[in-house]
Amino acid sequence: MKLAAVLLVLAVLPLLGPPAYYLYLFSTAYLFATLATAWNLLAYGGQVSFGQAAFFGLGAYGAALASLHGASPWLTITLGAALAGAGGAAVGLAAGRLNGAALALATLATAELLRGVALNWTALTGGGSGLVGIPSVPSLPAIPLELGGGRVGAYHLSLATLAAALTLSAAVLRSRAGLALAALREGETRGTLLGLRPLPWKVLAFALSGGATGLAGAVYAHTLGAVEPDVVFGRFFSIAPLVMATLGGRSLLGPAAAAVVLYLVSELVFHPLAPALHQLPYAFALIAVTLVLPAWRRTP
Amino acid sequence: MARLTVESLEAGYDGVQVLRGVALEARGGEFVAVVGPNGAGKSTLLKAVAGLLRPRAGAIRLDGERIDGRSPWEIVARGLTLIPEGRRLFGPLSVRENLELGAFVPRGGAVREETLRVVYRLFPVLDGKQRVLAQHLSGGEQQMLALARGLMTRPRLLCLDDPFLGLGRAVVDAFCDALRAVRDEGLTIVATGQHVRRLLRLATRAYLLDEGRVILSGTGAELLASEQLRRTLLP
Numbered sequence: 001m002k003l004a005a006v007l008l009v010l011a012v013l014p015l016l017g018p019p020a021y022y023l024y025l026f027s028t029a030y031l032f033a034t035l036a037t038a039w040n041l042l043a044y045g046g047q048v049s050f051g052q053a054a055f056f057g058l059g060a061y062g063a064a065l066a067s068l069h070g071a072s073p074w075l076t077i078t079l080g081a082a083l084a085g086a087g088g089a090a091v092g093l094a095a096g097r098l099n100g101a102a103l104a105l106a107t108l109a110t111a112e113l114l115r116g117v118a119l120n121w122t123a124l125t126g127g128g129s130g131l132v133g134i135p136s137v138p139s140l141p142a143i144p145l146e147l148g149g150g151r152v153g154a155y156h157l158s159l160a161t162l163a164a165a166l167t168l169s170a171a172v173l174r175s176r177a178g179l180a181l182a183a184l185r186e187g188e189t190r191g192t193l194l195g196l197r198p199l200p201w202k203v204l205a206f207a208l209s210g211g212a213t214g215l216a217g218a219v220y221a222h223t224l225g226a227v228e229p230d231v232v233f234g235r236f237f238s239i240a241p242l243v244m245a246t247l248g249g250r251s252l253l254g255p256a257a258a259a260v261v262l263y264l265v266s267e268l269v270f271h272p273l274a275p276a277l278h279q280l281p282y283a284f285a286l287i288a289v290t291l292v293l294p295a296w297r298r299t300p
Numbered sequence: 301m302a303r304l305t306v307e308s309l310e311a312g313y314d315g316v317q318v319l320r321g322v323a324l325e326a327r328g329g330e331f332v333a334v335v336g337p338n339g340a341g342k343s344t345l346l347k348a349v350a351g352l353l354r355p356r357a358g359a360i361r362l363d364g365e366r367i368d369g370r371s372p373w374e375i376v377a378r379g380l381t382l383i384p385e386g387r388r389l390f391g392p393l394s395v396r397e398n399l400e401l402g403a404f405v406p407r408g409g410a411v412r413e414e415t416l417r418v419v420y421r422l423f424p425v426l427d428g429k430q431r432v433l434a435q436h437l438s439g440g441e442q443q444m445l446a447l448a449r450g451l452m453t454r455p456r457l458l459c460l461d462d463p464f465l466g467l468g469r470a471v472v473d474a475f476c477d478a479l480r481a482v483r484d485e486g487l488t489i490v491a492t493g494q495h496v497r498r499l500l501r502l503a504t505r506a507y508l509l510d511e512g513r514v515i516l517s518g519t520g521a522e523l524l525a526s527e528q529l530r531r532t533l534l535p
Contacts, residue, residue: 176404179393183401186390193350193384195376195405195453 003170003253007163014152023151027158027223029263031216034158034165035241036248036255038212041169044178044250045205046185048100051107052213052241054091054114055084057233059214060221061118064131073137073222080218081211088210092203099188108238115233130228137222154223161219162256165212170252172208181205213241240282247285258285301328302363302379302456302488304349309358309368311348318344320512321358326457326490326505331483333499333520334492336509337533342492343385345509346461349490350382351375362457376405379456383463387446391435395426398434398445402452411454419448422478440471447478455487462493476502496533500524508532 014023035052042049063080067073095106118125125131137157172178180201183191188198221227231237241259248258262281271278304326312318318341326332334342347353349360351372360368367375372382390398399419403412420427423444429437434445443463450458460479464472472495479502483489493499500506503520510532516523523529 179397179400180404182393182397183390186392187388189352189372190384190388190390191401192372193352193376193382193388194402194449195373195381195408196401197371197373 003166007159007166010159011156014155020151023155025264025267027151027155028267029260030155030158030162031220032240032244032263033256033259034162034216035213035237036244036259037162037165037169038209038216039241039245040248040250040255041172041209041212042205043245044173044185045181045202046099046188047202047205048104048242049107049209049238050104050242051091051109051111051238052209053233053235053237054107054111055088055210055213056217056220056237057111057114057118057227057229058087058210059084059217060227060232061125061131061217062214063218064134064221064227065124067134067222068131073135077137077215077218077222080221081215084214084217085207085211087214089203089207091210092206093199096199096202096206111233111235111238115229118229118233125229128229130226130231132226134221134225134227136225137219157219157223161216164215166252166256168208168212172205173252177201177204243282243286246289301486303327304380304457304488304490305359305361305364306345306349307359307361309345309348309355309360311344311353311355311358313344313353317356318512319348319355322509322512322514324507324514324517326488328488329483329486330488330504331479331502331520332488332490333503333506333523334490334509335496335499335506335523335529335533339511340509341512342509343461346382346384346459346490346492349375349459350380350384352382373405376453376455377407379407379454380459381450381453381455381457382459382461383446383450385461385465387442389434389442389445389449392433394431394433395437395445396430398449399426399452402449405453408453412452415452415454419451422451422481423448440467440474443467443471443475444478447475451482457488457490458482460489460491460493463491464493464495464498472498496529497524 039049039052059080062083063076066076066079091110095103098106119128180196183196184198184201191198217232244259244262245255247262248254262285266278266281270280306322306324309319309322310317322345334345336342344353348355351370355368359366362378362380367378399416403409408415425441426445426448434442437445464475476498479489491499500520500523506518506520506523507514508516508523508529516526516528
């Protein structure tokens with residue numbers, strides 16, 4: 001309920017007529033908040049991913065390709081998210097028996113592998129220059145908010161994506177799956193001694209996290225109108241959600257809130273002061289969480 | 301009524317053989333105590349039975365069906381649950397959530413509400429602390445929760461690894477009453493531990509384990525009276 005109220009307030013913010021730059025900043029902040037929320041779906045079950053860009057890129061390329069072959073943007077976004085969800089399930093199946101550093105490396109490698117494929121399979125992906133001419137999303141007659149092109153449209157679309165990710169995360173965290181994931185995080189062996197089989201829950205977490213990340217990737221492709229391998233499969237889309245969500249903790253809203261704050265501090269405070277060092281807040285956040293606040297990170 | 305048979309079991313860890321041909325049996329409704337000095341292989345035996353450790357040789361049967369080599373969750377699904385040494389609760393989760401996790405396995409889930417009533421009757425203190433985090437319970441309460449959570453899986457055979465470790469006398473008394481009560485309901489129990497006298501007094505059948513072998517078996521009372529037991533445990 002509280003969450004719905006916050007989202008509603010954020011949805012009508014553009015009525016105040018803020019400068020276009022701020023609308024852009026907030027849209028991007030919501031995008032990262034979506035990614036951090038999706039990352040947390042894995043972390044909630046104790047799985048640390050260093051390769052969310054794999055799913056972001058799958059969503060972006062899936063939507064872009066479907067769109068360039070004539071599918072409507074609503075269908076392409078669904079397809080992009082589904083492709084990324086399937087990719088997530090595949091990674092979960094393949095890497096589900098790995099933990100800790102091995103899992104981190106496997107996910108990192110997956111993203112790099114897909115980046116390599118996108119760079120080299122020129123006939124399908126356009127190679128290094130990527131794909132352009134992806135149309136923006138048309139507004140829906142049933143919704144009074146602008147969703148299409150323009151800054152306001154992008155803002156609403158990005159916020160809607162975040163709302164979808166948070167709804168999914170809330171559903172998972174409050175369900176049987178959430179309990180199973182929490183148990184596996186706290187002790188996989190303990191879980192198995194109660195009859196819990198780890199793999200299906202891990203695959204589920206990967207599929208949902210991948211799907212939500214791919215949803216953001218698909219929306220990104222339609223908002224920007226172009227996808228490029230080094231961007232959508234790039235390391236920043238892997239590392240930023242990790243840092244943000246780690247700072248935010250394992251709660252439902254923590255990762256999203258931390259993402260918005262970190263991104264805005266980075267862009268609004270650090271960027272004007274020291275453009276070259278504007279990513280410092282991410283570094284500080286990571287240091288703070290790993291060294292100073294280990295207890296904070298552990299709160300469920 | 302579940303029956304566990306262990307035949308010439310050999311098991312260990314990387315390069316170290318711990319169990320050297322252990323044979324034992326627990327018939328339906330029995331309380332079987334496995335005692336022995338530190339390093340005798342008591343925990344290793346229970347780990348192998350619960351599927352945490354793959355035996356090198358020998359067989360483990362639950363009601364005649366081989367369970368050695370199966371995964372822990374498959375073994376739980378067949379009705380054998382181990383409550384490991386040191387409780388191994390989910391600390392940041394609540395008492396209620398810990399119990400719910402025990403009922404994830406279908407055999408427990410089907411009778412979840414009924415089992416909840418049973419364990420709350422067995423341990424009323426847990427009923428009053430359903431929302432308390434497991435890590436905030438006292439040691440005795442944590443051990444009760446570990447047993448209660450194990451019972452939520454609806455085992456036919458319950459294994460307990462050193463269940464009284466670090467507990468005060470009063471708590472151990474309460475715990476023994478609870479174990480007696482669940483055994484009287486038809487549950488087969490296999491327990492190991494340092495509290496030799498306690499365990500042997502509860503036991504209908506008992507085994508003395510030393511250096512990975514069973515060196516003595518009999519009723520609990522027989523082992524209690526045995527000179528060999530005293531010599532093995534008090535060198």
